[in-house]
Amino acid sequence: TLSLSAFAKKKLYVGTNAEFPPFEYLENGKPVGFDIDLVEELGKIMDYDIKIVDMAFDGLLPALQMKKVDLVIAGMTETPERTKTVSFTQPYYTASQVIITRKGENGIKSFDDLKGKKVGVMLGFTGDIVVSKIDGVKVERYNAAYAGIMALKANKIDAVVLDSEPAKNFVLQNEGLEIAQTEGAQEEYAIAVRKNDTQLMEQLDNALTEIKSNGKYQELINKYFK
Ligand code: GLN
The missing domain is CATH 3.40.190.10 (Periplasmic binding protein-like II)
Structure with missing residues (x-):
């Protein structure tokens, strides 16, 4: 017999703080917004199921370090301080x-x-x-x-x-x-990953480059920024 897991996609746990419209906010109790759509698109390209984990902003990088999530997307600015503990992808918003x-x-x-x-x-x-x-x-x-x-x-x-x-x-x-x-x-917003997670970093960077050039990124900009 075939097990279901043979078809189940790999999961990517994504930390965010849904109190930051239009990047992430709650709609009917569910996190939505530019960052959520963006990471869903990246997941499609990378062939992952995206699982959003909503938490306090100051808990995001600790959760990443403790492997409670695989990446953080939260309108988070790349700063020298944060770069000491995590790595950031190419920027996706100024x-x-x-x-x-x-x-x-x-x-x-x-x-x-x-x-x-x-x-x-x-x-x-x-x-x-x-x-x-x-x-x-x-x-x-x-x-x-x-x-x-x-x-x-x-x-x-x-x-x-x-x-x-x-x-x-x-x-x-x-x-x-x-x-x-x-x-x-x-300041530049970027996605944070653990420093040693070079494979995920590369996948995210490639996927970001792809959506910036295939029109998808612009579509999301038009949807959320009026
Ligand atoms: N861009 C700001 C920061 O990185 C605020 C991010 C947020 O509240 N989601 O600190």
Whole structure:
């Protein structure tokens, strides 16, 4: 008799944090978004079944190290600090940090204007690094972007610093907020794998190159970024 497993595809466990629209967010309790579609497409090319594992952002790289997941895709920026412990594929998206404020309220127009202000960032996000470098900022750390947005709406803080696309998303869904006309340095999102997982790294890099050239990548960009 033929066992079913003869047909079962290999599984790839993918860590994400579905609180970062439009890259990953929950819809009817299920993680969806640009990154989820992207990794599904990569899985098709690499012939893997994709299993999404949703968890807290700061648990993602530890979970990767402990082999609870095989890779991490979470709008995660490649940083020198993270590169000490994991490897990143070629970049798949260029982003930057922006400042969200209450509409027309506190004259915050640039990152320098954040001096002396209470600024919300998400614990361990690149925005935390950017804001923590500015002298005289009172940094308030939250576990998720939504919590920071709620604190801003409730007048508990003066601004939130967050990645550009999620920022646009939250501002569209929350009246009375706006994005300051200034942008931080560019950063690159990439997929993280364990340092010694060179075969998976190569497969992912090849698959990324393929979807960037066959139109699939552009299709996803058009679907999620309006
Ligand atoms: N790009 C930011 C970072 O890497 C935020 C990522 C996220 O919240 N998913 O820290």
